[in-house]
Amino acid sequence: MLIETYNLDITVSNHSAEEFEYEAIAHLPVDITQALPYLNATLRNGEYLPHVPAFSWKKDDHKIGFWPDKIAVDHLESREQAEAVVRQLVDMVNDTWERRGEIEPDSTSRENLQPLELYRLLPKTNCKICGESSCFSFALKLAAGQVQIRQCTPLHTESEHEEKKTQLETLLAAKRTLL
Numbered sequence: 001m002l003i004e005t006y007n008l009d010i011t012v013s014n015h016s017a018e019e020f021e022y023e024a025i026a027h028l029p030v031d032i033t034q035a036l037p038y039l040n041a042t043l044r045n046g047e048y049l050p051h052v053p054a055f056s057w058k059k060d061d062h063k064i065g066f067w068p069d070k071i072a073v074d075h076l077e078s079r080e081q082a083e084a085v086v087r088q089l090v091d092m093v094n095d096t097w098e099r100r101g102e103i104e105p106d107s108t109s110r111e112n113l114q115p116l117e118l119y120r121l122l123p124k125t126n127c128k129i130c131g132e133s134s135c136f137s138f139a140l141k142l143a144a145g146q147v148q149i150r151q152c153t154p155l156h157t158e159s160e161h162e163e164k165k166t167q168l169e170t171l172l173a174a175k176r177t178l179l
Helices: 033-042 079-098 115-119 135-143 153-157 159-178
Strands: 007-012 022-027 047-049 054-059 062-067 070-076
Touching: 007 079, 022 079, 033 047, 033 054, 033 062, 033 079, 062 079, 070 079, 115 135, 115 159, 153 159
Parallel strands: none
Antiparallel strands: 007 022, 022 070, 047 054, 054 062, 062 070
């Protein structure tokens, strides 16, 4: 086991005046730098910065950061949720580290897809058929991996969007091969 103990700091977030939420930081007594390439290889839509070193990842509504000496997570509703989410993250790091013999570590740095880049390739009809309030909202979720391109009906049914659809599929496929 890589992480056996940690000190947990839970604070009220100052990121948003409209919402009351918590942030948590698990201060680690061990250096997890060697585990970061394995997390990079196994977690989708993460961003690895080997020169820092740091790995950022988004799961559900939580932004999560892994550094050599800490794990941080935000957008938590309660202290209890903070404790539970941090415990899950520590368990995930430990599990990934235990399985490192089966995983090809990935030290490449890659950038996440940019929502504006995706939005430019969408039909911009704001039809709401996909379930989102606008094409830009859809682009945000598409960049985060929370929706699929096939959910955009106009992109797939209107021939005038064929070229942009192909460009979007190529862009998304290139990102998937890096994951």
